[in-house]
Amino acid sequence: xxxxxxxxxxxxxxxxxxxxxxxxxxxxxxxxxxxxxxxxxxxxxxxxxxxxxxxxxxxxxxxxxxxxxxxxxxxxxxxxxxxxxxxxxxxxxxxxxxxxxxxxxxxx
Amino acid sequence: xxxxxxxxxxxxxxxxxxxxxxxxxxxxxxxxxxxxxxxxxxxxxxxxxxxxxxxxxxxxxxxxxxxxxxxxxxxxxxxxxxxxxxxxxxxxxxxxxxxxxxxxxxxxxxxxxxxxxxx
Numbered sequence: 001x002x003x004x005x006x007x008x009x010x011x012x013x014x015x016x017x018x019x020x021x022x023x024x025x026x027x028x029x030x031x032x033x034x035x036x037x038x039x040x041x042x043x044x045x046x047x048x049x050x051x052x053x054x055x056x057x058x059x060x061x062x063x064x065x066x067x068x069x070x071x072x073x074x075x076x077x078x079x080x081x082x083x084x085x086x087x088x089x090x091x092x093x094x095x096x097x098x099x100x101x102x103x104x105x106x107x108x
Numbered sequence: 109x110x111x112x113x114x115x116x117x118x119x120x121x122x123x124x125x126x127x128x129x130x131x132x133x134x135x136x137x138x139x140x141x142x143x144x145x146x147x148x149x150x151x152x153x154x155x156x157x158x159x160x161x162x163x164x165x166x167x168x169x170x171x172x173x174x175x176x177x178x179x180x181x182x183x184x185x186x187x188x189x190x191x192x193x194x195x196x197x198x199x200x201x202x203x204x205x206x207x208x209x210x211x212x213x214x215x216x217x218x219x220x221x222x223x224x225x226x227x
Contacts, residue, residue, distance in 0.1 A: 001169075033213035035153075042217040043153075043202065054215065086153050090211040095166055097143070097155035097210075 004100035022087030032070040112218035130203030141206035146199040
């Protein structure tokens with residue numbers, strides 16, 4: 001089955017840029033979606049189809065996908081960005097959804 | 109604004125069946141896929157499966173044949189049944205709408221409901 005790999009944690013100082021990666025075999029050929037999870041809250045879609053920002057997501061949040069790696073980039077990081085982030089794809093071979101293991105973003 | 113709300117027992121005994129319902133408001137359940145996702149305590153998200161409004165379903169093979177997902181368009185609801193549960197099925201269960209086809213993301217989510225499997 002298809003596997004997505006994320007670093008367990010990323011730490012960044014306020015105002016700096018956070019890069020959260022998601023790795024998978026030929027991932028560049030798939031559509032990657034990113035979700036933000038905060039305790040006690042409903043998950044939020046922050047990037048869909050590799051690069052698109054849903055309404056309400058600030059422009060400092062962006063995504064890219066090429067080769068075997070997709071990246072969620074959060075510029076000018078704020079304390080409110082501290083959360084768990086998950087990448088997700090649809091695996092066409094199995095017609096299943098796959099999630100990465102999640103990355104905890106800590107704002108120092 | 110589409111809203112989803114999970115409902116069901118918060119405590120289920122081992123070997124019994126976990127049953128949850130997701131009520132959709134602010135939009136029709138028709139013409140969309142609807143999905144269930146869970147998160148065990150301290151672990152990551154796990155896709156359980158989805159149902160199309162016409163009843164077509166697909167589920168995670170890791171859950172084998174324990175999963176049944178159904179839709180009731182007359183009530184604007186869809187449901188999850190997971191049988192023969194064990195402590196490993198303890199998790200926060202989320203329902204969500206899929207914005208388009210199966211390659212699309214989940215764009216609206218419920219708040220999630222914690223289900224504990226324990227005697």
